[in-house]
Each structure stands twice: as C-alpha cells, then as structure tokens.
Amino acid sequence: MIPAEFEYVAPTSVEEAVRALTEAGEDAKVLAGGQSLIPVLRMRLAAPNVVVDLSNLSELTGVRDDGDSLLIGAMTTHYEVQRDHLVHDHARLLALATDEVADPQVRHRGTFGGALAHADPAGDLPAPALAMDATMIIVGPGGRREVPAAEFFVDYFTTVLEPNDVLVDIRVPKLTGWSAHYEKFNRVAQAWSIVAVAAAVRVSDGTIAEARVALTNMGPTPVRAHGVEEALVGQPATAESINAAAARAAEGTNPTTDGNADAEFRSHLARVLTGRAITAAVGA
Amino acid sequence: MRITVNVDGVGYTDDVEPRTLLVHYLRERLGKTGTVVGCDTSNCGACTVHLDGHSVKSCSVFAVQADRHEVTTIEGLARDGKLHPVQRAFHENHALQCGFCTPGMIMQSLDLIADHPDPDEETVRKGLEGNLCRCTGYQNIVKAVRDAAHHMRPGAGPEAEQVTEETRSPSHAGGGE
Amino acid sequence: MTATVEPEIGKARLRKEDARLITGDTRWTDNIQMAGMLHMAVLRSPMAHARITSVDVTAAAAMPGVLLVLTGEDVAEEQGSLPCAWPITEDMLAPPAPSLAVGEVNFAGEGVAVVIARSDYEAHDALAAIDVEYDELPVVLDMKAALADGADLVHPDLGTNKSATWVFDSAEAGTGSDVDQAIADAEVTVTRTFRQQRLIPAFMEPRSVVVDPGGGSITMWSATQVPHILRWMLAAVLGIPEHKVRVIAPDVGGGFGGKLQVTPEEVLTLLVARRLGKPVKWTESRTESMLSAHHGRDQVQELTITARRDGTVTGLKVDLLADMGAYLRLVTPGVPILGAFMFNAIYKFPAYRFTCVNVFTNKVPTDAYRGAGRPEATFAIERMMDELAAELGVEPMELRRKNWIKHEEFPFTTVCGLTYDSGNYEAATDRAMELFGYEELRREQARRRESGDPVQLGIGISTFTEMCGLAPSRVLGSLRYGAGGWEHAAIRMLPTGKVELITGTSPHGQGHETAWSQIVADRLGVPFEDVEVLHGDTQSSHKGMDSYGSRSLAVGGTAIVLAADKVLAKARTLAAHLMECSESDVDFSNGQFSVRGTGTSTALTDVVLAAHVAHNLPDGMEPGMDAESTFDPTNFSFPHGTHLCATEVDTETGAVKIHSYVCVDDIGEVVNPLIVEGQVHGGLAQGIAQALFEEAVHDESGTLTTATLADYLVPTAADLPHFTTDRTVTPADSNPLGVKGVGEAGTIASTPAVVNAIIDAVRHLGVTDVEMPCTPMRVWKAVHEGKERGVPTTPVAAGGLGSIDAQGGAE
Structure with a gap:
C-alpha cells in the first residue's frame, strides 16, 4: 500500500510548524512519530495535502524536572519515556503503561504527544495521562495554552487540538512514592x-x-x-x-x-x- | 526532496518523493531487497531495519525522515564474509523456514539483545512481539536469540560482536548489536 | 572395509537454504527488476454482490505514467475462466470464474479493473481515479439461509446456491454397516454442531507475479506452491501452447495451501504483459491478500455419534455444509471431501455416513489451507469423543483406548475402505502422557475445582491420524480429481562427481534442498555438500505435481530413491565392466564399488566419469549416468500422534492461557529431525491459532472486517507457549523410506486439543462447547450465561486500523 502524494514540511521551530499548519488549513496532518499516521496514509484512509513533520523540533523531546511536575516533550519517544529515570521515579504509572504500547520498534518511533493527540480510545497512554491529571501544553496561532487531560479528549480520535495547533509539552504532576x-x-x-x-x-x-x-x-x-x-x-x-x-x-x-x-x-x-x-x- | 542517507556503511544522495516509504527506497532505489514488506499496518515487522542503531519498521518511516541518518539492514550485518552471531544462531537453531520474516526477526533480535544482554524466554518472546512468523511457531527463534545473546556476552567472542552501550551509537550500527 | 560413515538419513543437518535467507540474499518474486518493467495494480470491488453499471477509466488512463487501464469487459474475450480441477460430482454446479469481473461482482475484493503504469506508485494513484458505479444486489453470507427456499442467489443463472452434494455411506460402499440402523439401535447418542470458522492462510510473503513476454515465449515468476500445475492451467485456460510458457517459483515465502492456486492476478499479469510486450510485475498488499487470496475452512459440521453404554462406538453420521465462497477455485470443492475419510479417525466405527453440501456465498472462495479437510474432520471427531466421554462419565483417554485400532491390528481397513498400513497409538499415547504428567495435572485440576479457584485447569486430548502423501493417482481419479498424484525426480551425475537432483516438488520453506540432498547423499554415498537440488522452474524441472498435502517426502522423496537406484544399477554394471568382474560380485557402500572378496574397488565418481567420457563402456550402454523416476504411490500414508494440552481458563475474564503442550507424533522414519521438529512447531502454532485467535469476519454487507494483520490475529511469540515434542517411529509400509509426512500434523492435531482443554476446564460449570476462536468473551459468556453457542460476532473492533476513520489523527 502506498500513500497518496503530499507536500512535506519539516519546520525547525514550533512557530514555523504552526504557520505551516495554518497555511495548509484543514488539509494538513501533523506527523509526530508516524506510527499510526503512516499506516493510515498507506491505507489511504487519509490523504492530506500537507504533512508537517515535527521531528526536527528537538526542543520537544526529553523529560524535564519542573518542581512538582515533570514536563515531557510531546516528541519524546515511548522508548525514551520507558527508560527515563524521572518518569520511573515520579510517574511510574506512565512508565508501566508505556511498556504496553504496541511493540519495541513502534516504541522507538512513536511519541508520547503523538499518542495523546491521536486519541485512540484503545490507546494505552490517554488513560494514565487522565489518571495523573496531566496538562497538555498547546501552541497555536493564538499562542500558548494549557488544557487539562480531563478536557483534552473530546471523542473517538478527537481532541481539543485545532488543525493548526501543536501539542508541545505534557505536564505530569509527580506522584512520587505512589x-x-x-x-x-x-x-x-x-x-x-x-x-x-x-x-x-x-x-x-x-x-x-x-x-x-x-x-x-x-x-x-x-x-x-x-x-x-x-x-x-x-x-x-x-x-x-x-x-x-x-x-x-x-x-x-x-x-x-x-x-x-x-x-x-x-x-x-x-x-x-x-x-x-x-x-x-x-x-x- | 533530496536526501542523504548512510545505508550499511555507504552514503547515498537521492531525490525522493516525500511519500516514499523508507522500505521502498531501500528496495527499489538501492536494491536492498533483503528487507521485505509483509503488511500495510506495521504489524508484521518483516521490514525491520535499524535507524541510528534502533530497530524501526521501515514501512512506517518515510525516506525523507532518514535524511542525515544511518540505516542498517540485514545486508549490512555480515562482515568480511563472516556471519553476525545472530545470523549464525538463526541458522544453527533452525530458527527459519520460509525465511521471509527472517531479516526483520534478526534485526529486531539484535535490538533486543542490545537492551537485554541475557534475556530469559519471556523477555525474548515479548521483545519479538512486533514480528510475525507463520512457519516456526517461534520456539526455535526464541532459542536462537538466547543462544546468540550467549555468544555476544563480553568476553564471549570478537569485541565487535559484543553488546555494549557504545555499540548502540550509529557508527557501530550493525556490527555490534 | 572403510570406516562406516554416519548415515545421512536421520541426521540433523543444518539447512542449505539458510545461507541466503539470513543474509538477505534472497530471490523473492517481488525482488525481480527488469529493464522496462511495468507495474500492475488491481482495483477491487468494495461490494460483495453488485451489478457493475459503469466503469469510467478516462481519468485514470490520462494520469502520468499510466500505459493501460483495463476492465473486465476489455479482457472478457481472452481471460477464460479460472480452473477448478476437482468437479466432485457429475452434476456439480460451477459458475464461470473470470479473473476480472464482467458485469457483476460476487465478493468484496474481486478485481474490477487493472492499471499498468511505469511505477507501482503511479499505478496505485491511478486506481483512485477509476470511477465504478455499482447496483447493489442482495448479499448471501450464511450457508443455511443460502439453502432455504426462496433464498437470494449468488449466481441466479445456476438457480440455486447449492454447488454439489457428496455422500459416502459405508453400507452402500460395502465397507461397513448402516448408520441409521446404528442410531436406531444406539444405547447412547450424542449430537453436536461445530463451526469451523473461516481462516486466512496468511503466508508471510504477499503474492507476487512477474511476467516477461519477451523472446518468443512467456516466462512467469510467481510466489506459488504449484509452478507445474500453474503452467499446465495457464495453457489450458488461456490457450497458450504449453511449451511456450515457463513458470518459475523462486524463493517463496510460505504457502500453507494459500499458494496452491491459479490466481486471477497470474492470468491478468500474463495478459497485460503479452498485450504490452513488456515485463509486468504485480505484488499484492497485505490487505489485498486478505481480501482476495483464497481463505480456508468455513464449515458447519453436524455430527451424531452412537455408542453402547460400555463405551464401544457403534456409528458416526456427519453432515457438513461447506462454504465455497463465490467461485470454485483450483480444488475448492474437494477440500471438504479430503476430510470425508478422516472423521472415523483412529476408531473402529462399524457404520459411517458422510454427507457434504457445498454452498455458494458472496465471499472470497475457500480452498486449501494447511490440512485441507483433515483438520476439520479431526477437530470434529476429537471433540465428539470428549463429548461422548462426558455423556458416559468415563475418562476421555480411556474411551479412546477402548475404541482405537490396536497396534497388532494393522494393517487395518477402516469403515471408509482405507487401509491404514501401520501405527501404534498406544506407544505414542503412553509417551505423551508420561511427558505431560497426565495424572499429576488431573490431580491439580481436581484441587482447583475443589477450591473454586478462579483460574481453572483443563486437559485436552487429541489422538489423531491423517491421510498424507497425496496421492495415489488411481484414487484421485476415482474421486474425480483432474490430475494425478505421482511425483518425479531426476538425478544428473556430473563428470566431476557432483550431483544435480531435479525434483518436481516445490518447496516454500520446507527445506527440501537440505532433506533431498540427504536422501541423495545417503543413497549414492556422495558428500551432502556435493548435491545441488533444482526445483521450481518448469524449464529445469519439467515434470512435477508440486508441494502440498504432506506429499513431498513420501511421494517426491520416494521418486528420488528410485532415481538413485537407477543410477546405482547402471553404475554397478559399468563398475563390474571396469573391474572386470561379474556384476553379482560387486558390492556398493559409502560411494565405493568393490569386488567381493578382493581388494579391488572403484569410486562411484570414477564410474561416473567413465560413463561421461564413454571411452570404455559395455556394448550397448549409453554414455552418461543420469536417471529419472516417477513414483505413484499405491496408498496414502497415515501419520498419527497424541497431543495433550493443558489450559488455564480465567473464569473471571474468559482468558485462556496454555499451561503446557505435549505432542508425540509418529510420522514414520525421519530424514532430518531438525526440520521435522520445526514443521511440528509451526503446525502447532497454526492449529492453536484457529482454536484461540484467528477468524475471518464479514459484516452484514459482506465486507471483510479482518482485512489487516491488526484485525486478523496471527499470534506472536508472546502469545504461544513452549512446546514439548517427541516422536515414536512406526515406519510406513507404503514407501521405501518408511516416511509418512509431517507438514500438516501439528495443525491437524492441535486445534481440538486446545478446545477440548478449554471445555474440560469449565465443563463442571455447565459448559459443553465454545465456538472457535475461543475468545475471552465467548469463554466468559459460556461460563457465566450458559450460552453454549457463544455469541454472534459483530464487526469493527475499536483499536486496530478498523477503527481509524478518515480523520485518524497523528501520532
């Protein structure tokens, strides 16, 4: 199976990504790890005109200690989450759920933010995010905003993300010692x-x-x-x-x-x- | 789009359509037909290669995403005509029949051993959950992976074939993991 | 005497095939690249049953890189009808089977148009631009409904959905008594209905075809199990002179019966390559494979078993409905008939009747899938033996012991008239029970029952036999099969002493290159490494019946033995001539001819060279030392075995876990134990998958909802247990190697072992059946609601690609 043609954009900043998405309108798709999107494109269940690849946005990867919370970059791969000691110590539930996501190859490419934005009701990461009262940090044309997990997921494969929004970070309150x-x-x-x-x-x-x-x-x-x-x-x-x-x-x-x-x-x-x-x- | 990719130690620069899947680029453009396509949904794992030292399904990566990265395929494992220990273990344990899943299975086994240098049976089975085999019932594959891990322990053989953190770096991709 | 060399036969040789497969140096059909090669893509019907009212290809034909777009109408004159080689009855109804639908589609996935373009990408882009309009017709899916009066018809021209009715009655055949009388006289009668769900062979290598029409003849590479049959059928269907067609099966990535076919795409690739005068390649996607390659199983089985109170079985009546799908492919109608002689299995039934009704539905055709007819039979009888044991309140193994053919009773002619040449069910069973720890597991089961453990333990038995080594040509003829069952081998002795073996079998994972080399090395005393096996190319191997039905070793291997014997016979004559002695004084061992009672000897390789240079041959002897042989067996072979499965059933969730699995198979003599064990493992995996995981599901409109490997659940390493395997050896009498065949044993035996184990775990909770696959929901419902027939399957699972709509987001 072969995806339909699309224009490929690989911005180097979040602002550039939002601009590219805004220009492309409804016909754009954000490519994070691609582990759900690429099969969907191959099956031609979706045929966007523009694909905006976030993989050059290195500022969106990694786990930071932010006091009472962890800040997990949306482009942090499942593999990185699994092996991160901060996640291990303060967000054990997330580490355990991430172990159960798909398979090792997919975990090398797939990202935490991508899985949340994909919002598959059968996906393994939305529920832990909800349980841990995570907050989604989103950048759109109007700037930066924060949406709690309880409000982020709207319906099957649907979140509050607008077509030109980029999920940049996930704030996960620490549950140290839980x-x-x-x-x-x-x-x-x-x-x-x-x-x-x-x-x-x-x-x-x-x-x-x-x-x-x-x-x-x-x-x-x-x-x-x-x-x-x-x-x-x-x-x-x-x-x-x-x-x-x-x-x-x-x-x-x-x-x-x-x-x-x-x-x-x-x-x-x-x-x-x-x-x-x-x-x-x-x-x- | 113009991309530059290092595949099995050789640099290539090519113009590709953005929609070109990495596996199609490897097979059709570079003639790396050792890597195969078994499904559309990234379930079968037959197309598994290493991207910067980590296993990925090359049907779920665009060639443009491999730009400026290193790819190792099944064809880059044997060195100087000598089989990699994982290849050898698959042969010696009869871990393949039709052989179609084998390249992906071997590439994922390498990754597994890099993360788990002495895996028990359950670790191997779980570590291969992204790779389907229809012939072997997996029993001999599990055996082969454990056997290979045994031969790749530090001190067990040539240094290039041992598992260390450094061998995960791209420049060593293939040779040591 | 020279030192005795370890015999090649029986040695765990590592495989010759592996060198290319573990390094990626493979020759899959899809790897083939040729200058000017074009790519074909197939547009498939999304409708299960519809009239095609219009097909507009204008836009597609104008797209970049597109050379040709063809519809069914465009090829109607030349495409012929795909072959069915097994008209099981004289009055069997068979609709025309076009490669590309003309006017009407009869299953979702049927080809409607093809695009030929410079690249695969361009061909697929053009598919999207073809505009087809359909007029929906009523969809026929359920077999019982299909046979009802006034049912909607798949093929209205046939006037019925019934293709054929096939009956075997032991009273009529004179091989046994009347089953109706047995039922009338029965002290105990048990009737059950089982469903053999539809399965998808799911070979790992998607099918691929390349046709090169250049040079005045046609060369086809295809990912097929049956290059010889394919060549014959292409000639027959398309009217191409057979000698102008060469078929090559290069490396083929699994088949399991799924590549035992003459496919629409093989015909179409040939037609378009011929029309354009260019090489053309078609490679399917996994989804295309699931939607359009033939499926397997799909039967409803109603069985009645009768017995005396003491447990002696007295009769067996089998009524099958077999789903053909929309068309009859190569052996579609015959698959259930291959099971007809196996329901009686290893038991001494005096009376038997088998009735099979073949039914058309709007689904992809069914055809061979690992075991083909025999797994269905084995499942049904082994389930019935457990049900009868429960009815009688006896231990299920004891019931089997009471009724099976004792080892001293062989050869034994069954109620079907088959003569089982050899077997020892007691030996295999005793060994299996010992390895399994049968008694201790029974005690553990009792403990868990007593304590009300939420995780119950069950023990499943399958004491099976199968008919393999397909097949005596005369028997196939009597069953109206269109071809013979012999196999061919040729040996070329090269002047340097190396050997080329040409076989008519067509391996696709079975390791024939290794095992056949062992046979040749063993017979001729040449080194294993000096034998090259040539196969899968009708130009080098002109004669063969290919690989399926666990036939390759028992039939093809025997042909090798016979050919080797011819080589030796001639070599002996020449050796005697060269050593100036009487032929009767010549001994042969380990590749050396020697004159008995003297120190004189000569190597086979020297004799071969002498034959090649022909300087000094006996009068009348032709130069060269080549030989060939064709072997037609006089009987089937009958592998058997005892499989024992212990399952843990979580009564709270319905989850089933295999706790332990032991099988002891008797496949006669063994050429390579490593390969044999691998075949058993793989067979077990597929049989267990039928019991627990796999099912081709259609929604009410006839759409296959399990058309990806995300939805059709092929088990991974993490889903299967470690298997304990062992063998007993009762040599077959029907061939000189004493071999029986092993390709299908694991699959045939394991499915009932698993399901019996599940039922055994929860029978005390009122469960007498769970429909396959035994999903957690079905098991849980059976336990908690007594819904013994399980629950209807409904399509569209959340998760997996089935649930991703066009808005599917990014990850």
Missing part, C-alpha cells in the same frame, strides 16, 4: 486494549490515602473512574475494600460493542481488571 499498575487486557500481544485500567495509589499505614484510576477503551475517550477512587480513599488496602471499590468501575462509562467484546463484557472486564490493577498496585 505505587501503580497498568492492567491491559487484549487477545494477542500486539493488539490494542479491549479494556485496560490505569491505577495509582498512595498507601499510608495500610490505608489507601489517595487513589487515581482511569480506564482505556470504556468509551470514546478515556474515562476517570471517580466512583472507584472515592470508594478507595480512607479504606484499608485489603482485598475486600478493593473489590468493593472496583465494583463501581463501570459507572459513567459508555463502552462500545465490537468483535472482541460487547458493552456488557467490557463493563464486566472494567470491574475485574480494576480490582486486579489496584491489588497489583497496592502489592507493588
């Missing part, structure tokens, strides 16, 4: 999640002091399991309380039906996997 787990359920290793659960907890003296739980592929966007979080906080870190909390995992979700799972099964999986994710995190 334990975490990403529980992914799929049919073969390289398949997308049927359902997955991102969980991070802070346990203090045997009690769950804080909890963050978000779900992958339980609706058009990642879903924060607020009910589960509420039910966990203040409870002892025991199987009984975890399971009681996990029973609320499907609340407020809108799972789809497809060849792998119907809505009923997805809801069931959400409950089971949430229990397992929290249990694993607590035990971690």
